């Protein structure tokens with residue numbers, strides 16, 4: 001059952017899935033990895049996908065970016081039906097993914113080489129390539145490190161570099177697959193803020209995370225559990241209206257823990273805080 005279906009059909013679909021299922025063979029067993037998923041994500045949205053280990057998040061990402069074929073159902077990314085191999089090839093050019101491990105995503109020996117690599121593969125001519133490399137490194141705050149050895153970059157900087165590589169290829173959909181999970185809190189916040197900035201500039205973002213603070217700070221939340229889409233709606237509805245966090249045994253983020261006390265005290269749901277900023281505002285109104 002999907003709680004609070006969330007649809008805005010008026011804009012162009014970036015991802016559209018209907019009855020999407022995926023079964024994978026594990027030895028003698030057939031695992032139902034994704035089950036009967038209906039999903040519509042518009043161009044320009046920020047959508048956060050969460051779920052326990054093994055709930056199917058990465059499998060869904062791999063279907064959406066054209067790497068894996070569903071066993072049943074329909075799925076289209078950027079209007080391209082992914083059942084066609086030609087469309088899957090095309091989609092791989094418009095969707096870029098930033099993965100979990102910052103150390104496993106670099107191929108060049110310096111940031112500028114690394115960003116240029118993907119552009120060369122695409123056959124982007126020299127002058128434009130240099131321009132795009134410079135722009136991508138500036139966008140991600142790495143312009144001063146353009147010719148430093150990659151090994152000298154921190155984990156957070158390596159993750160910025162992975163984002164620079166993606167952005168140079170001018171993606172329409174940017175997927176972050178637990179991209180902050182191996183970083184320290186400051187780098188994590190920096191990468192999250194950078195992703196939000198890119199989203200505000202117009203890139204559609206699918207943010208995959210198990211961090212409740214990141215989920216709370218987004219506009220729309222998807223919850224996968226054992227391959228089923230259990231929730232599709234606002235983070236506020238998820239934390240304060242659905243009962244799902246308790247049912248799934250999640251620990252509340254600190255701000256939501258305070259919000260629950262406010263909820264018990266009679267605060268209306270629309271005013272319950274999800275972020276530190278909202279909590280501060282609520283307390284100012286109260287005092």
Ligand SMILES: Nc1ncnc2c1ncn2[C@@H]1O[C@H](COP(=O)(O)OP(=O)(O)OP(=O)(O)O)[C@@H](O)[C@H]1O
Nearest residue numbers: 024025026033051052053054055056057058059060
């Ligand atoms: N190639 C495969 N063959 C068989 N089973 C697979 C394969 N890939 C994934 N699975 C299984 O599918 C299920 C979902 O895996 P998936 O990686 O999509 O989950 P996830 O939510 O991304 O997990 P995590 O948070 O641990 O990365 C798991 O039970 C996993 O073992």
